[in-house]
Amino acid sequence: MRAVRDAVFVQEQRVPRELERDDLDPRCRHVLARDPAGIAIGTARISPEGRIGRMAVLADWRARGVGSALLHALLRVAREDGLHQVTLHAQAGAIDFYRVHGFAPVGERFVEAGIEHLAMRFRLDHPVAIEDRATAVATTAAIVLVARRRLWIYSRELDPGLYDQPRVIEALRSFGTAGVGGEARILLQDAAAAQRAHAPLIGLAQRLPSVFALREVEDPVDRTYPSAFIASDAGGYYFRPLGHRFDGEAESHARARARQLAEGFDRVWERARPCSELRALGL
Incomplete structure (x- = not known):
C-alpha cells in the first residue's frame, strides 16, 4: 500500500512524504488492487467517519477500471458500516471521475498539499x-x-x-x-x-x-x-x-x-x- 502511494503521491506528484503519511492510516479501512501476478497496483482508504482518501493507481493501470473497482469496494465498506454518506477531497484532474460515479461537489475549490482540490459528497441512501x-x-x-x-x-x-x-x-x-x-x-x-x-x-x-x-x-x-x-x-x-x-x-x-x-x-x-x-x- 505504501509503495503504491509513494509512487503516485510522493514521486509523481511531489507531495512531501511527511504529509502523505498521517496518523489516520491505522484508523482507516484500506483496499488494495493487485494484478494477475499479485503485485499491488492501486489502493485507497476510508475513515470511520466516511472520508475516502489516498486513492492511488499506478500510471500503467489507469483508465482500465482499477480506480472504479477501488471506489466501489470502499462504497461497499461504507454501506457495511451503516454510513449514510461518504466524502472526499478530489484532485482537480479526478473531479469528473468522481462526478460520473455519483459524487456531488460541495463548496469551492481549494489547494491542499500544493494541489487544487474540490470537496465532494456521495449519498448512500438515494439514486x-x-x-x-x-x-x-x-x-x-x-x-x-x-x-x-x-x-x-x-x-x-x-x-x-x-x-x-x-x-x-x-x-x-x-x-x-x-x-x-x-x-x-x-x-x-x-x-x-x-x-x-x-x-x-x-x-x-x-x-x-x-x-x-x-x-x-x-x-x-x-x-x-x-x-x-x-x-x-x-x-x-x-x-x-x-x-x-x-x-x-x-x-x-x-x-x-x-x-x-x-x-x-x-x-x-x-x-x-x-x-x-x-x-x-x-x-
Whole structure:
C-alpha cells in the first residue's frame, strides 16, 4: 500500500512524504488492487467517519477500471458500516471521475498539499440523477467495468449516442474478453433499426457470441414498454424511464433494485426471439 502511494503521491506528484503519511492510516479501512501476478497496483482508504482518501493507481493501470473497482469496494465498506454518506477531497484532474460515479461537489475549490482540490459528497441512501449524454456514457461504462459475470441491457435500438460510444464499447469489450465466463443479455425492441445503423455493439457480439446474446421482444405488451436500462450482478444500474432519452437515475451498489430489473428482464427474455439475423451479418 505504501509503495503504491509513494509512487503516485510522493514521486509523481511531489507531495512531501511527511504529509502523505498521517496518523489516520491505522484508523482507516484500506483496499488494495493487485494484478494477475499479485503485485499491488492501486489502493485507497476510508475513515470511520466516511472520508475516502489516498486513492492511488499506478500510471500503467489507469483508465482500465482499477480506480472504479477501488471506489466501489470502499462504497461497499461504507454501506457495511451503516454510513449514510461518504466524502472526499478530489484532485482537480479526478473531479469528473468522481462526478460520473455519483459524487456531488460541495463548496469551492481549494489547494491542499500544493494541489487544487474540490470537496465532494456521495449519498448512500438515494439514486443519482443522470441528466446529460456525457454522464450517461460515463455511468454506463462504469457499470460495465465493475460487473462480475452478468449484464442485462434493455434498449430500444442500441441507443445511438450511448451504446455506440467508444468508451462504452471498450468497456463492453473488456467485459467480453475477461475470461471469467461472463454473459451479457441484450434485449431490443427494434433490431432492424440497430442493424440499419450498423451499431458497433452488433459487431462485438458477432466476434464474441459466447458472451453477448441478442433478442428482440415480440409480445405486444412487451413492445409498449417505454423504458430502458442496464444492470449488473455487482449491484449497479442505470434506469431511464423514457428509453429514447438519457434522463434517468443510477446507483452503483443497489443490489435489490438491480436484481428487480434483472428478474423482470429475464421474464421478457424467455418469450423474446433470438436475433439470429444479426449474427449472420458481416458488419
